[in-house]
Amino acid sequence: MSTRLVSAKREDIRLILIALxxxxxxxxxxxxxxxxxxxxxxxxxxxxxxxxxxxSVSATxxxxxxxxxxxxxxxxxxxxxxxxxxxxxxxxxxLISILPTLYYGAAILVPALPRIIATPLSRVERLALxxxxxxxxxxxxxxxxxxxxxxxxxxxLVLPWTMILxxxxxxxxxxxxxxxxxVFWGVLSALYGLWLFSFGPTPVELRWAESATFSIGxxxxxxxxxxxxxxxxxxxxxxxxxxxxxxxFLLTALIGLEALAARGEMSxxxxxxxxxxxxxxxxxxxxxxxxxxxxxxIVMRWIAExxxxxxxxxxxxxxxxGMFLLAPATAAVLYQRFGSLAGVMPxxxxxxMLTFGTLEARKDALAMFLDVLPERLVxxxxxxxxxxxxxxFGSMLExxxxxxxHNALVEQLWYVGLxxxxxxxxxxxxxxxxLARRYAEGNQLQRQVLAILAAGLLALFATGLGNGGVFLSYxxxxxxxxxxxxxxxxLEAVSDxxxxxxxxxxxP
Numbered sequence: 001m002s003t004r005l006v007s008a009k010r011e012d013i014r015l016i017l018i019a020l021x022x023x024x025x026x027x028x029x030x031x032x033x034x035x036x037x038x039x040x041x042x043x044x045x046x047x048x049x050x051x052x053x054x055x056s057v058s059a060t061x062x063x064x065x066x067x068x069x070x071x072x073x074x075x076x077x078x079x080x081x082x083x084x085x086x087x088x089x090x091x092x093x094x095l096i097s098i099l100p101t102l103y104y105g106a107a108i109l110v111p112a113l114p115r116i117i118a119t120p121l122s123r124v125e126r127l128a129l130x131x132x133x134x135x136x137x138x139x140x141x142x143x144x145x146x147x148x149x150x151x152x153x154x155x156x157l158v159l160p161w162t163m164i165l166x167x168x169x170x171x172x173x174x175x176x177x178x179x180x181x182x183v184f185w186g187v188l189s190a191l192y193g194l195w196l197f198s199f200g201p202t203p204v205e206l207r208w209a210e211s212a213t214f215s216i217g218x219x220x221x222x223x224x225x226x227x228x229x230x231x232x233x234x235x236x237x238x239x240x241x242x243x244x245x246x247x248x249f250l251l252t253a254l255i256g257l258e259a260l261a262a263r264g265e266m267s268x269x270x271x272x273x274x275x276x277x278x279x280x281x282x283x284x285x286x287x288x289x290x291x292x293x294x295x296x297x298i299v300m301r302w303i304a305e306x307x308x309x310x311x312x313x314x315x316x317x318x319x320x321x322g323m324f325l326l327a328p329a330t331a332a333v334l335y336q337r338f339g340s341l342a343g344v345m346p347x348x349x350x351x352x353m354l355t356f357g358t359l360e361a362r363k364d365a366l367a368m369f370l371d372v373l374p375e376r377l378v379x380x381x382x383x384x385x386x387x388x389x390x391x392x393f394g395s396m397l398e399x400x401x402x403x404x405x406h407n408a409l410v411e412q413l414w415y416v417g418l419x420x421x422x423x424x425x426x427x428x429x430x431x432x433x434x435l436a437r438r439y440a441e442g443n444q445l446q447r448q449v450l451a452i453l454a455a456g457l458l459a460l461f462a463t464g465l466g467n468g469g470v471f472l473s474y475x476x477x478x479x480x481x482x483x484x485x486x487x488x489x490x491l492e493a494v495s496d497x498x499x500x501x502x503x504x505x506x507x508p
Contacts, residue, residue, distance in 0.1 A: 036087065037087055037088050037089035037092060038088070038089055038092045038095070039085060039088070040081070040082045040083070040084065040085035040088050040092065041079075041082045041088070041092035041093065041095040041096055042092075042095070044078050044081065044082065044096055045095055045096060045099060048078070048099065049099070052067060052071065052103060053107075055067060056103075056107050060170075061108060061111065061112055061166070061169075061170045061174070062170045062173040062174035062177060063174075063177060064107050064108050065108065065166070065167075065170065065174040065177070065178055065478070066174065066177035066178050066180070066181045067103070067107075068100060068103060068104050068107075068108060068474065069178050069181045069182055069185075069474070069475075070181050070185065071099060071100040071103055072100045072474060072475075073181070073182075073185035073186075073189070073239060073249070074185070074239065075096055075097055075099055075100050076097065076239065076240050076241045076245070077204075077239040077240075078096045079093035079094070079096040079097050079208075079241075080093070080204050080205060080207075080208040080241075081204055082096060082208075083204075083207040083208045083210070083211040084203065084204065084207055088211060090211055093208075093215075094392070098155070098156075100474075101155050101156060101159065104159070104163075104474070105155075105159065108166060109159075109162055109166065112165070112166050112169065112170070115169055116165050116166070116169065119169065121165075122168065122430075122434065122484055123430045123434075124164065124168070124427055124430045124431050124434060124480075124484045125164060125165055125168055125484075127423055127426060127427040127430060128161055128162075128164045128165065128427060129165075130423060131161065131416070131420060131423045131424060131427065132158065132161050132162065134416055134419065134420050134423065135158050135161070135382070135383060135415065135416050135420060136154060136158060138379060138380045138381065138382035138383075138415070138416055138417070138420070139153050139154055139158065139382030139383045139384050140154075140382070140384075141382070142379075142380075142381045142382040142384065142385070144381070144384065144385060145382070145384030145385060145389070145390065149384045149389050149390055150382075150384045152389050152392070153382065153383035153384045153386060153389045154383070156389070157383045157386060157388075157389065157472075158383055160472070160473050160474050160477055161472075161477060162477075163474050163477035163478050163481060164477050164480050164481040164484075165481070166481065167477065167478045167479075167480070167481020167482050167485065168481045168482075168484055168485045169485065171478065171481045171482035171485045172482060172485050174478075175259060175449075175482055176260065176263065176265060178256065178478065179256030179257070179259050179260045180256070180260065180265075181256075182252055182253040182255075182256035182257075182475075183253050183256050183257045183260065183274060183278075185239065185249075185253070186249060186250050186252070186253025186254070186256075186257075186278055186281070187253070187274055187277050187278065188239065189238035189239040189240065189246065189249060189250065189253075189281065190238065190250055190277045190278055190280060190281030190284075191277065191281075192238050192239055193236045193237070193238035193246060193281050193284050193285070194280065194281070194284060196236040196237070196238070197236045197284045201221060201234070205221060205237070206221075208221075209221040209222050209225070210222075215241065216241070216242050217237055217240075217241040217242035217243075220234065220235065220242065220243070221234055233286070233348050233349055233351070233352040235285060235286045235287065235352070236284055236285065236286075238250070238281060238285075243285045243286060243287050244285075244287050244289065244290070244467050244470065245470065246281070246285050246287075247281075247282050247285035247287040247289075247290030248290060248460075248463060248470065248471065250278050250281045250282050250285070250290075251282060251290055251293055251294060251297070251459060251460070251463075252456075252460070252475045253278055254275070254278045254279075254282075254294070254297070255297065255452065255453070255455075255456035255459070255479070257271065257274055257275060257278065258301070258452045258456075259449055259452050259453065262445070262448045262449050262452055263445070263449065279294075282294055286349075286352055286353060287467075288353075288466075289462075289463050289466035289467050290463065292462060292466070293459040293460065293462045293463045294459065296455075296458055296459045296462045297455050297456060297458070297459035298455075300454070300455040300458045300459065301451055301452055301455035304451035304454055304455055305447075305448065305451045310432075310435060310436055310439045310447075310450065310451060310454055311436050311439060311440060312436065313429055313432040313433040313435070313436050314429075316429075316432045316454075316458075317425070317428065317429045317432065319458075320425075320428065320458075320461060323461070323462060323465060324366075324407075324409055324465060325366065327362070327365065327407070327465040327466065328362065328363055328364065328365040328366040328367075328407075329366075331359040331362040331363040331365075331466075332359075332363035332364075334356050334359055335356055335359040335360055335363050338354070338356040339356050339359070339360070361406055362406045362407065362466060365406070365407035365409075365410050365465075368407075368410055369407075369409065369410045369413060372410065372413050372414065373413065373418065376413050376414065376417045376418055377417065377418050378417055378418070378419070379417045379419075380412075380413065380414055380415045380416040380417035380420055381414055381415065382415060382416075383415050385414065385415070386411075386415070406466060406467055406468050407464070407465055407466075407468060408461075408464030408465065408468050408469040408471070408472065409421065409464070409465075411468055411469045412424055412469070428461075430484075431457075431480055431483060431484050432454070432483075434483065434484040435450055435453075435454055435483045435484070438450060438483070439451075450483065453479050453482060453483050454483065456479055457476070457479050457480065457483070460475070460476050460479075
């Protein structure tokens with residue numbers, strides 16, 4: 001295709017986007033007049049959408065992945081901005097929240113499908129597709145959830161699993177850009193968290209808390225302002241919707257920072273400064289699960305770089321199983337010995353840091369797993385029963401006490417049954433088996449980066465043993481796809497049916 005034809009095609013796409021933007025503006029204006037409670041959300045979406053669209057027209061998939069992670073970083077903050085306008089509907093914030101999902105589907109997944117179909121699938125990818133089919137079948141065939149709940153579960157909780165397929169083809173090329181994006185927004189979020197910790201919530205947080213009380217983060221802020229919760233301390237949220245996702249985002253940014261530093265893409269001074277800011281933000285989140293995961297990341301990275309651990313995927317799998325078995329037992333011991341410690345602390349902040357009473361909701365995960373197992377041997381109830389989904393997009397369903405929502409593997413047993421859970425475990429094993437082969441074949445730099453990514457995956461998995469399946473989202477699946485990715489020239493040779501020199505061609 002000639003350069004002139006490509007330029008003309010891109011110009012046509014730009015004109016189409018401008019026309020669609022104008023039409024969207026007219027429609028949004030009409031809706032805003034009729035439904036003034038959605039005015040701010042529509043305005044923000046309209047301001048953000050065309051710019052993102054224009055930036056994506058000539059961008060390759062790897063660059064669009066960086067745009068996606070930017071959207072993921074800011075969407076939850078922009079939904080809070082929605083309530084600076086008076087009388088906005090609490091539901092209007094979700095118009096902003098779903099923008100990253102819509103962008104991923106339209107600008108990344110759909111354009112990536114031809115290449116995904118044209119190239120052979122690895123074992124991990126085949127397992128991911130089987131899991132996706134199983135999860136969607138159970139989500140749509142199980143009784144209980146509303147239609148809106150099933151749609152929300154499919155788009156927000158199941159769709160991110162497809163990132164494995166995308167990252168397996170563009171992940172290595174996208175890794176530097178995605179890492180820089182995560183570090184940029186992570187540092188910005190940490191600085192904003194420091195501001196909130198030092199000076200308290202801004203009008204953005206206060207208006208959000210007053211208007212969207214069914215949001216967990218908003219409810220926590222209201223409780224803290226009323227002296228309720230744990231010692232009346234509000235755990236800051238940065239740009240994210242609650243303290244846990246704030247800490248989780250910073251942890252992910254830290255993984256990206258270390259990957260960039262290992263590749264020599266920043267000075268030692270910049271690395272030290274950004275590392276310190278991200279570490280400070282993680283500390284300010286006051287989320288002990290993230291603190292533990294940070295230790296897991298640091299320790300596992302050191303072990304991976306100074307041993308042959310990454311050559312032995314069976315040991316890694318045994319480690320994951322051991323973490324699952326050990327987490328509830330550790331929680332039970334800490335709860336029994338220190339459950340009332342916070343009550344005798346003179347300083348509210350110290351009391352919040354040493355609050356072990358919340359472990360009551362985590363100490364029985366293994367017992368619940370064994371209780372649930374006999375009834376979920378064949379099928380699960382689908383993602384539509386997730387309290388996160390039903391609390392926002394449908395009537396709350398009757399679930400077992402606490403639903404083990406603080407343990408990802410127990411949640412998986414409920415969602416997709418034992419077959420789905422085993423698929424997930426085997427998928428992880430195959431991913432680390434692929435990583436072991438790449439590690440054995442790689443040079444020193446490649447091994448160093450692989451050690452960082454492997455440690456990051458283990459750290460993110462560790463968060464799931466204390467805070468449920470929140471980590472099963474785009475960053476985790478991106479890292480998973482990267483470690484199983486084939487070398488770029490191998491993929492292009494297969495995809496194009498030509499020699500490795502096809503790498504010079506531009507991808508869609």
